[in-house]
Amino acid sequence: MNQEDYAPEDAYEAGAGTGEDAEATRREAGEAESSRASRGWWDRNADEYQNEHGAFLGDDRFVWGPEGLDEADAALLGPADSLKDKDVLEIGAGAAQCSRWLAARGARPVALDLSHRQLQHALRIGDDVPLVEADAGRLPFRDASFDLACSAYGAVPFVADPVNVMREVHRVLRPGGRWVFSVTHPIRWAFPDEPGPEGLSIAASYFDRTPYVEQDEQGRAVYVEHHRTLGDRVRDVVAGGFRLVDLVEPEWPEWNTQEWGGWSPLRGNLIPGTAIFVCERD
Numbered sequence: 001m002n003q004e005d006y007a008p009e010d011a012y013e014a015g016a017g018t019g020e021d022a023e024a025t026r027r028e029a030g031e032a033e034s035s036r037a038s039r040g041w042w043d044r045n046a047d048e049y050q051n052e053h054g055a056f057l058g059d060d061r062f063v064w065g066p067e068g069l070d071e072a073d074a075a076l077l078g079p080a081d082s083l084k085d086k087d088v089l090e091i092g093a094g095a096a097q098c099s100r101w102l103a104a105r106g107a108r109p110v111a112l113d114l115s116h117r118q119l120q121h122a123l124r125i126g127d128d129v130p131l132v133e134a135d136a137g138r139l140p141f142r143d144a145s146f147d148l149a150c151s152a153y154g155a156v157p158f159v160a161d162p163v164n165v166m167r168e169v170h171r172v173l174r175p176g177g178r179w180v181f182s183v184t185h186p187i188r189w190a191f192p193d194e195p196g197p198e199g200l201s202i203a204a205s206y207f208d209r210t211p212y213v214e215q216d217e218q219g220r221a222v223y224v225e226h227h228r229t230l231g232d233r234v235r236d237v238v239a240g241g242f243r244l245v246d247l248v249e250p251e252w253p254e255w256n257t258q259e260w261g262g263w264s265p266l267r268g269n270l271i272p273g274t275a276i277f278v279c280e281r282d
Contacts, residue, residue: 022222026210029224031160034211035114035135037221038158042115050095050121056258059125060100064152064182065274066263069250071101076180076248076278077148083107086147089172091136091165091181092154096122099129110146112136113154136165144174151181157225160211162233166240170281179242179279185249185272188262189227195264200271233277242279250274 029037042049057063062071071077077088084106090099093111095118102109112132113119119131134140136155149169159165169179190206192199207229214223228236237244252268259265263273 021217022214023216024212024214026208027213029160029211029213029221029226031137031164033221034158034160034224034226035137037213037224039114041223042113043117046094046115046117046121053260054095056260057095057097060097060104062098062101062152064248064276065250066258066260067250067252067268067274068256069248069274069276071098074248076246076276077150077178080105083148087145089139089141089146089149089169090154091149091151091169092156093122093131094118094154095125096129096131097125098150098152100126103129107148110141112139137161137168139168139172141172143171145172147174147177149173149177149179153182153184156181157183160224160226162226162228162236163239166236166242170241173281175281177281179281180276181279182274182276183233185275186228186230186233187271188273191262191267191271193262195259195262195267197266199262199264199267230275233275237277237279241281243282244277245280246276246278248276248278250276 063069064071064074072080077083083102086107088102088107088109090096090109090111093099093113096111099109099111110130110132111122112134114133114135116133119133122129122131132140137159156162156165173179187206190202190204192203209227211227212225213221215221234244249272252265257265267273
C-alpha cells in the first residue's frame with residue numbers, strides 16, 4: 001500500500017493535491033513549515049476551492065462541515081437572537097461566508113485567514129465584514145477583544161501546536177466567551193480518503209500521530225495536516241484553558257446527496273466525518 005492510501009480527509013478541502021509532482025508521505029513537520037505550507041497551498045488552491053464548493057457554502061451561510069450542519073439549526077454559538085452586538089472572531093474564515101451570516105444576525109464579526117487569496121474571494125463577495133490576514137497562532141488582537149470565536153475546519157487541523165492556538169483564542173476572548181471549532185473526525189485518519197466502499201476498511205493506525213505531508217521535489221512541504229486523536233483534542237482544549245461543554249458528531253442528513261473529497265452519504269451513514277468542539281472560557 002502506498003502513502004497516498006493513508007491520506008487523511010483533506011480537512012474539508014477540494015483535495016490536498018498540489019499537482020502531479022507532489023509526493024505524499026507521513027513525516028514530522030514543525031510550526032513554521034506547517035504555516036508556510038498552508039499559506040502557499042491555500043493561495044494556490046483558493047480559486048478552485050471556491051469554484052467547486054462556493055454554491056454549497058453560499059455567500060452568507062454558516063455551515064460546520066460537509067454534512068451540511070447549519071449554525072442556524074445547531075445554535076452552537078448560542079441562539080441566533082443572542083448574537084446581536086456580539087464581537088465574534090472567525091478563524092480560518094476563507095471567503096468569510098460564516099462571518100456574513102453572523103453579521104446578518106447583528107453580530108460584529110472579524111474574519112481572519114492565513115491566505116491572502118482566500119481573503120480576496122471574501123472581498124469579491126462583499127466588503128461588509130472586516131478582514132484580517134494573520135496566523136492563528138499569533139492573533140493580532142488585544143486581550144479580551146471578543147465575546148465568541150469560531151472556526152469551521154479552519155486553522156486547527158493544519159497547525160503543529162494546537163494548544164498554542166487554543167491559548168491565543170482564550171487570550172482574546174472575554175470571560176464567559178464561547179469557542180466552537182470543527183475538524184475532521186479523528187477516526188477518519190484510520191481509513192483511506194475515498195468516498196466509496198474502499199473507504200470503509202481500516203488502512204492505518206488511528207494512534208499514529210505522524211503528520212500527513214505533501215512535498216515538492218526538494219522535500220519542501222507544500223501541504224501539511226496534523227492528526228490528533230479524539231482524546232488529544234480534548235486535552236488540547238483543556239490545556240488551552242477551556243472547559244469542553246459539548247462534542248457534536250453530525251449525522252449525515254438524507255437531503256445531502258453530494259460527495260466532497262472523502263465525505264459521502266455512504267460513509268457518512270456509517271462513520272462520523274466531523275467533530276465539533278464546543279468550549280467555554282470561564
